[in-house]
Amino acid sequence: MLKTQTTEQISGHGMWSSKLAFILAATGAAVGLGNIWRFPYVTAENGGGAFVLIYLGCIALVGIPLLMTEILLGRAGRHSPINSLLQLARRSNASRTWSGVGVIGALVGVLVLSFYFVVAGWTLAYVWTYAVELVGSHAFQDTPQAHFDALLASPARLLFWSSLFLAVSVGVVAMGVEKGLEGSVRLLMPLLFGLLLIMVGYGMASGHFLQSVVYLFEPDFSAINGNVILQAVGQAFFSLSLGMTGIMAYGAYVPRDMHIGKTAAIIALADTSVAILAGLAIFPIVFAFGLESTGGQGLIFVTLPHAFAAMEFGNLYALAFFTLLAVAAWTSAISLLEPATAYLVERTSFNRPVSVLIIGGSTWLLGIGSVLSFNYWSEFLLWGKNFQELIEYVSTNIMLPAGGLLIAVFAGWIVSRVIVREQLADMNDDLYRVWRVLIRFVVPIAVLLVFLVAAGLI
Numbered sequence: 001m002l003k004t005q006t007t008e009q010i011s012g013h014g015m016w017s018s019k020l021a022f023i024l025a026a027t028g029a030a031v032g033l034g035n036i037w038r039f040p041y042v043t044a045e046n047g048g049g050a051f052v053l054i055y056l057g058c059i060a061l062v063g064i065p066l067l068m069t070e071i072l073l074g075r076a077g078r079h080s081p082i083n084s085l086l087q088l089a090r091r092s093n094a095s096r097t098w099s100g101v102g103v104i105g106a107l108v109g110v111l112v113l114s115f116y117f118v119v120a121g122w123t124l125a126y127v128w129t130y131a132v133e134l135v136g137s138h139a140f141q142d143t144p145q146a147h148f149d150a151l152l153a154s155p156a157r158l159l160f161w162s163s164l165f166l167a168v169s170v171g172v173v174a175m176g177v178e179k180g181l182e183g184s185v186r187l188l189m190p191l192l193f194g195l196l197l198i199m200v201g202y203g204m205a206s207g208h209f210l211q212s213v214v215y216l217f218e219p220d221f222s223a224i225n226g227n228v229i230l231q232a233v234g235q236a237f238f239s240l241s242l243g244m245t246g247i248m249a250y251g252a253y254v255p256r257d258m259h260i261g262k263t264a265a266i267i268a269l270a271d272t273s274v275a276i277l278a279g280l281a282i283f284p285i286v287f288a289f290g291l292e293s294t295g296g297q298g299l300i301f302v303t304l305p306h307a308f309a310a311m312e313f314g315n316l317y318a319l320a321f322f323t324l325l326a327v328a329a330w331t332s333a334i335s336l337l338e339p340a341t342a343y344l345v346e347r348t349s350f351n352r353p354v355s356v357l358i359i360g361g362s363t364w365l366l367g368i369g370s371v372l373s374f375n376y377w378s379e380f381l382l383w384g385k386n387f388q389e390l391i392e393y394v395s396t397n398i399m400l401p402a403g404g405l406l407i408a409v410f411a412g413w414i415v416s417r418v419i420v421r422e423q424l425a426d427m428n429d430d431l432y433r434v435w436r437v438l439i440r441f442v443v444p445i446a447v448l449l450v451f452l453v454a455a456g457l458i
């Protein structure tokens, strides 16, 4: 069986040109709005320090082992996630229903993307605003808050910018994942990183840096409850793109000689650094300008413009920042589209462009609900949440961790040990044992416990 896993067999999907190409693509999938838009605002809503501590714990104990697992299952299966899972189940004499994990993953990808592309549209709208400012016309409303509110109030503007974002993502996936992705990550990611460092430097000069460090890293354990823990777990999954088989889809194109453990550690480190840097860039601004730290989803779109307005060449920095953020969001959006697209390519007679158009079109339709959540439908609440908030909450905090739990059980208990060990052949016995204990026991039990605690059952 294993003989068939040569690279030539991977029909229809292509292959990463090198190990570095995979690291870049996976880092591109991980680093995105999750780190820069979501991490600061969810941290603020959950009280800071304690949330960050749990988040970091999840990255180490759940995130890295699962990242390795998704890559290894992808590489062992060499197909779209659904078919990889199916094949691995067959080769392990297990039930074919395990491929259902892939079906759910592909659907969750579409659900996440349905609000992700709307927020990415905000980023593009800001790119436009700052471009206009830069050429000398006045595009920014009086205050950052007023500017952001005006954007949300206009379904037409939201729809325009988000559709543009989605159309480009669909275009890239239509060409095949490996093209276009590598270059943009290799070049633009370091730039985004550098720009974040400049913003952190600005924060240091603002005199509120220490306050921000304390806020982010001093845990106040009285602030912890079931929901805070659930949010931290959800954010860890969201940020690393875990639980929806996107990384598994990328893993299918990974070269045979790549060291999976090291690669997972590098990706997690890069992703976490960007999130922490974003926090260290944003909270000094929040404190320096006396803004509301619990500003919700608009946090970066309201706080950063305050700083840009006060900085020399601020409009230029702002233009660069939102452009790079849009690119980071693109490389993530692509990974959200990939599992469902790869499945259609394998299973139907549709080619790649048609498949991605079908998936992208469905995402767009669902996204209209998110667009309207910020204006016409803002009063329609279910469990205290509007449509967009509900999709974000359920997909991030429940479906991604649940998917991760199933993936861990599959890899730890169902897939034959020989297949797994072969994928991790370059890992020494001790580390391999640690990984196995984490995947068989720690990850499933931790996720289950968090669900029970958040549901108030324990």
Ligand code: PHE
Pocket (backbone or CB within 6 Å): 029, 030, 031, 032, 033, 034, 035, 112, 237, 238, 239, 240, 241, 242, 244, 246, 329, 332, 333, 335, 336
């Ligand atoms: N990890 C991406 C980000 O941080 C978003 C994402 C979530 C991608 C879930 C895939 C799956 O922006």
